[in-house]
Amino acid sequence: MMAQAAIALGVPIRLLAEGPDVSAAQVVRDPLVGDYRDLATLRTVAEGCSVVTFDHEHVPTEHLHTLTEEGHACRPGPDALVHAQDKSVMRARLDALGVPSPRHRVVADTAEAVAFAASVGGFPVVLKTTRGGYDGKGVWVVSSEDDCADAFAVAESTGVQILAEEKVDFRRELSALVARSPSGQVAAYPVVESVQRDGVCWEVTAPAPDLDETLAVEAQRIAMRVAGELDVTGILAVEMFETTDGRVLVNELAMRPHNTGHWSMDGAVTGQFENHLRAVLDLPLGSPAPRAPWTVMVNILGGDHGAVSENLYGGYPHAFARDPGLKVHLYGKDVKPGRKVGHVTAYGDDLDDVRERARHAAAWFRGDLGMESA
């Protein structure tokens, strides 16, 4: 999707891919294949490039510091990126900035986890690895002292810490996404509603329906403030909880185009990937305004039944015939159960209709509708 945006802007992309056939490697000229944890590889990729940016936040911070010292422009920079890589660093910084967050504490063992639970009114609480978690991995909802062992076992074996957080009684999850350039310009996208299943993003509605305007503005201002204070360049996605008592709390940060921003590729004047590129190149940002009253994106997660779920292209005839306005994005990935292999987007004036269209199409591609592909 970054390549797609780069083509229009006429910006050449040099890609470091983990394998020759990963999604991005299929759609760029001459991808480099190598290990993003290897400094020499990073130097080769960065040689001669105007900007180094990221599709994920796992590039070791120390290497990014080295590249920066050697004169490369890493955007976002390592001092920002660490807040997306390490949850304890993020929590400490957000606290210092007075950004509303769930109560939390780094806990060294089960006893400390139990003490934390007591301090927030009891179990259940959430345990998270400070580093390495994504799409629900490295997260445990623990209901008792006995539940805590798994988390600490993983922490010990992988050398990370455990962060305990109160389990927030939320009405729903929101995401406030902004683009920020080194010159300090910020573009704030409409705050969206994000529905998760099993820790994985499932469906996003833009804008979040029935979101109190004061709360929407607060969410955007939090995202803008965090981006500025942390000097994030490119896209910053701030995932939040909207609590049952009408507050927003920051859940997680991502410093790259995010699943909760895919709707913008078809639904906004400037999609998140285009604005990410503009931002890291320090170009003036594009309008983040929506182009339709409602835009709904539903992920295509690999299903495990039916012909459609194995051969995604076979899903096109039905999906496109049913809905000539549907936008489909397939990532060129092999289908495995639960894997994000694409997404569908619908937009229009009627939220119920837009939701139905997007949900039907995603279910169809997953193979959940009981109809075999032609």
Next chain:
Amino acid sequence: MMAQAAIALGVPIRLLAEGPDVSAAQVVRDPLVGDYRDLATLRTVAEGCSVVTFDHEHVPTEHLHTLTEEGHACRPGPDALVHAQDKSVMRARLDALGVPSPRHRVVADTAEAVAFAASVGGFPVVLKTTRGGYDGKGVWVVSSEDDCADAFAVAESTGVQILAEEKVDFRRELSALVARSPSGQVAAYPVVESVQRDGVCWEVTAPAPDLDETLAVEAQRIAMRVAGELDVTGILAVEMFETTDGRVLVNELAMRPHNTGHWSMDGAVTGQFENHLRAVLDLPLGSPAPRAPWTVMVNILGGDHGAVSENLYGGYPHAFARDPGLKVHLYGKDVKPGRKVGHVTAYGDDLDDVRERARHAAAWFRGDLGMESA
């Protein structure tokens, strides 16, 4: 731009490029470089592909017949494509179909050209090579017998014929673009107004302002009919004249995504490149509906003065800062005077404003505004 559309659909593209650094070769994986007039090269490209399609109409028809006989799906097929390659073949077919056209005659020499001129009320008339012309090349407006020599000299040296056409007194030029699939489904885009300079497309407005609805419908029906009768698959662009007495006459055919359709990439629910791919893959077509009341595209033609005209990227800061809604497409081509190196698109509710935004941006990138880039 085809690659950009293919990425979203997850359709792998194999490209035959004329050189390793041409626009398309910069944005696809592993482009093949070779001569599209060489049958062995075409076989190599086509091997294992579902569909063979084109970015231009110059692939020799006989080779396409051979590929088709050998089992490849060429879309559009050679029997359709010849009508875009040879103007005399086109004229004969349109006459047989009763499609309104300027009066015309294939003329073997100056004497026949003079006789033709007399038959349409005198000079000036237009002489065109039957094959090989584009962007104003191979077209002569002749005002007297003496003017005719150049055309016949070119015809003799290149082995083509000369088609004489009456010079139409037109109010403006229009383009009716459709997508058609092998299954026969057609999607008709809004009829656009196309402004040419020196035989090259300069500016396109969608929809054509103040176009009588009956005439608009007739233009679309002509395009749909021609597509069906000629069995065109993919995009068919029918360039037309709107005469001063309120008729439409077909000027030229193109069987590939066309300059007069670029507006649709940002201005329609489904861009022409996406619909071209869907069509040739025999997938249901996407909605061609416009997403804004007015969309204006202006070509960026290489200028010959000023820093901006040499380094297009240097044009971004001003263009994007002035207009956050502007969409820019740069083709990765070296700037040469008069060369199409990109285009800009603006859309919105107010035609004057949309035109001004697009025209200003294109002039800026051309280097015509007297301001140096930063």
